[in-house]
Amino acid sequence: MTRAGFIALLGFPNAGKSTLFNRLIGQRLSAITPKPQTTRFSIPGILTQGNVQYIFLDTPGWVSQPKNAWHRVLSQQSLSAAQKADVQLWVISLRQPLDVLPSEVSAFLLKAPALLGAFSHGDLLAPSQRSEKVARYKEGLSSFPFKGWIDASLDQPIEPLLEKVAELLPESPFLYPEGEITTHSTRFFVGELLRESLYLHLRDEVPYGTEVEIIQYKEGAERDYIAAVIHVERQAHKMIVIGKNGQMIKKIGTEARKKIEELIGKPVFLDLHVKVSEGWRRSMLRLHNLGYRTS
Ligand SMILES: Nc1nc2c(ncn2[C@@H]2O[C@H](COP(=O)(O)OP(=O)(O)OP(=O)(O)O)[C@@H](O)[C@H]2O)c(=O)[nH]1
Numbered sequence: 001m002t003r004a005g006f007i008a009l010l011g012f013p014n015a016g017k018s019t020l021f022n023r024l025i026g027q028r029l030s031a032i033t034p035k036p037q038t039t040r041f042s043i044p045g046i047l048t049q050g051n052v053q054y055i056f057l058d059t060p061g062w063v064s065q066p067k068n069a070w071h072r073v074l075s076q077q078s079l080s081a082a083q084k085a086d087v088q089l090w091v092i093s094l095r096q097p098l099d100v101l102p103s104e105v106s107a108f109l110l111k112a113p114a115l116l117g118a119f120s121h122g123d124l125l126a127p128s129q130r131s132e133k134v135a136r137y138k139e140g141l142s143s144f145p146f147k148g149w150i151d152a153s154l155d156q157p158i159e160p161l162l163e164k165v166a167e168l169l170p171e172s173p174f175l176y177p178e179g180e181i182t183t184h185s186t187r188f189f190v191g192e193l194l195r196e197s198l199y200l201h202l203r204d205e206v207p208y209g210t211e212v213e214i215i216q217y218k219e220g221a222e223r224d225y226i227a228a229v230i231h232v233e234r235q236a237h238k239m240i241v242i243g244k245n246g247q248m249i250k251k252i253g254t255e256a257r258k259k260i261e262e263l264i265g266k267p268v269f270l271d272l273h274v275k276v277s278e279g280w281r282r283s284m285l286r287l288h289n290l291g292y293r294t295s
């Protein structure tokens with residue numbers, strides 16, 4: 001008998017979803033940064049272990065008060081992943097306030113999948129504070145039918161959570177070939193690695209207004225050629241991304257290139273262009289052209 005199914009990782013921006021997602025699949029697939037809205041797409045990560053196939057879906061953090069089309073598209077992606085899921089895995093940071101969580105959970109209960117709670121950031125708290133907060137969060141969400149709670153902070157092993165998830169997956173043949181890790185393309189992850197570097201090096205509102213578009217990917221015998229456009233919202237942001245004497249773009253490009261080479265196991269020539277695309281976050285058409293999907 002085999003089990004297989006979809007598990008959506010849901011929660012607020014910065015809760016630790018991608019960190020947990022990468023630990024669960026045992027690969028550094030999703031971008032992680034200390035800034036919110038790092039994840040902008042629903043990203044599948046497949047783990048086949050023994051007779052269980054887990055298809056985890058990392059999702060963008062839920063924007064409770066959307067201010068533009070982009071925010072709505074991000075939340076829509078989380079909702080679609082939640083709807084598709086057999087298990088909703090709620091990642092709850094013990095650093096974040098509890099008060100708005102119940103309404104967030106309600107928004108996602110469109111059908112009745114199994115709910116699991118996973119705590120993060122517990123390692124940053126004193127032991128007494130940690131257990132007291134865990135108890136408070138469980139109590140605050142007791143009106144929802146959670147099937148279990150696990151402390152999945154960085155100092156905790158990941159296996160108990162995998163076991164708990166497996167119990168909740170339906171009996172099913174495997175849905176993907178064993179050994180397949182994701183259904184997204186290498187091109188997609190190249191864009192993510194570049195965006196991760198943008199997030200790590202840019203400050204204030206600049207990273208949120210950037211988007212990456214891979215415009216060309218040419219495989220070569222020795223080296224792949226990748227051309228990417230970094231869209232920014234304003235001319236001033238373009239100057240910041242390029243930096244004095246081109247130093248910032250060089251730093252970002254070098255770092256991203258190393259990560260991309262590690263991913264594809266081959267040298268890469270990364271050709272970066274910065275373009276002002278005013279208002280891209282407000283236009284559904286532009287979002288669509290940049291690869292955002294609402295279902
Ligand atoms: N100490 C500690 N740090 C964590 C833990 N989980 C995540 N982090 C850090 O918290 C920050 C946010 O983590 P992410 O995994 O990017 O959070 P996310 O929920 O995917 O964020 P978005 O994609 O922006 O919604 C990063 O700096 C992580 O290194 C944890 O359990 N303990």
Ligand SMILES: [Mg+2]
Nearest residue numbers: 017018038039
């Ligand atoms: Mg994320």
